[in-house]
Amino acid sequence: MFVSNLLLSTLQKNETLTEKKLSKKELASMQRIIISIEDLTKRLCERLSEGLRRKNEALKQTTKKEKADPLSAMAPLVSPIALNDDSTALHLLVRLGRSQDAASAYATRRSLLLNEW
């Protein structure tokens, strides 16, 4: 993980005598901030991923219901899953370094979209 590497790097460099230095309190503050950032990143990515997963699952269930309904021919041509409502979450996931999660969510949505057509 990037943050873990960053944390280890910070600790290692702090043990090395260089011209620039951190005081003891600053070092503790930096460690706390790095750990908190890692926790927040993880929580944020889980929320985004979970939101995308729930939304895709709901769309999947809706599609099944629509297919089972004989009156589905009366449904609108354009399905809600075709809307670009997950672009922000996917974008944030990519920025947060969770490209794999973003790719999975995007593939699921893409499959649903293809099934719709």
Added chain:
Amino acid sequence: MSKEYQFEKVTFEPSPQNNGEFLPQITIGESTHRPFHPSDMDRVLDYDNMPEPPPPDAQHGHLEFEMDDDDMTIRDDAPPKFPKRYFCLRGSFIFYYDMKDVDNSYDKASFDRHDHAATFLGPPLGVIPVERTKVEFPPGGRRVFREHANTEARNGYEMMIRHVARAANINSTSTSTIGTGTQKQEKENSAGAASAAKRRAPAYLVMDSLGQREAWADAIRFRADVYKKDTKLRPAGTNPDELNMDANIHIGAGDKMGTDIFDVLDPSKGGKKGISSPTRGEASRRVGGEISVLAGIIEKEEQTDINEALQMFGTRTLFQEDIWVNDFFEQNDENEGADMCQKFERWQTSIKKGLRGAVLEQYEYFVEASREMTVMGREVASLKDLVNKQVGTFESMKRVTFDLDFGEGPSNGDIDADGVGTATEDETTRYSSDEEDENADENEHKSEKSPNGKKRFGRFRGAGATSPLSGRSSKKSTSTIDIPLWLDDVIEEITAFVKECRYTDATELLLKARSEVSDIVNLVRG
């Protein structure tokens, strides 16, 4: 005895045996000399401003050389000897006696070292002047000097009293007074230079114990530092100590201070017995034993006059001349007035003499006090310099930055901690004031919080003087890393954004914080 009292002081002259030793003599006034009598020893006074009385008289070994048959020169092959002598330290002299001339069969149970209980049957063998001398011990902590290692001195603890001659004006002073040592022979430096010839020969003493050597050395050092002060003799007559012993009064060492006019007029101060003052207690008569020394000795008749005057006028708190005269002529014939006038004039002369002594004593105290204050002034000045140096040292120590103490330096850490605390308070105040200035509703405030935060962060970053990351005061040295203050609150802000499902703001702030931390880490990498 002469009416005019003249000082008696101890001086010394080189021994006629020309062996480097000195003989004491009594100098009366300025130019009259007489030999030192056995009875003079009891009258020799120690300095009165010494921190401690002289050490008790004791037997020590003294370096002496066997003389030739003519008793005038030292034998060439004479080995050094350390016969036992009886030593007495008084003022600037150490007297030493042959043991057979000293009767110290005193009652040891009641022996007080302040009482010179030993009786001297003969004059001293010699005297060691301690003025301008240095006391030296054998080097390396040895008991004796190397040249005396094969003598009986090795059974004791040896010390040397070495004369330190003044480099300047020694010629002028050496010929002016007796006993300055121009005719001395140097035993060790017989063919020495002229300056060496001015020096007195060193004296070697061997003590029985280490503590005794230390005590004597300290006492000699104190007295060696006193320059040009005479070693006086108590005025001839009965020893005041004996007077007080007769009266069963013990004289304390500290009783010499606090003399007043009644003590001056007291006949016991003059060294002779007189009638006690009816107005003063016994204790008041103990003080001021040297007053008459300064102004001249008070004769017996004068003491009688003073006592009569004290009896007649001493008890009167209020004296009125006319009443006294009326009473006098009521009780006496008219022709007795002239005799009474002569009597009063004689009394007045006697009292003036005593008063002169008191004034001289006060003047002496004043001189001593001035000298002490001068010394104190120098000491205070030196203390002031010392304090200034310490203040400078503290200031320089405060400016020290422990760069090599990476994050562990207590002083630097404390300074940083203080700096952070101060800056945090300042920024918190600014933050709250900014919030108070905003009069928008809460939703609006929330929606604007992120941009405000960004602006604020940007302003903090711009405030940094040297570092691009600097968000706090630029007073720190360039070797330290300035951590932006907003990093302290960034975790709470991101958490708030996440709770509000404002993931975009949260992500932007999180990435920004991560970038900042990365920069700091890169700076640490150096």
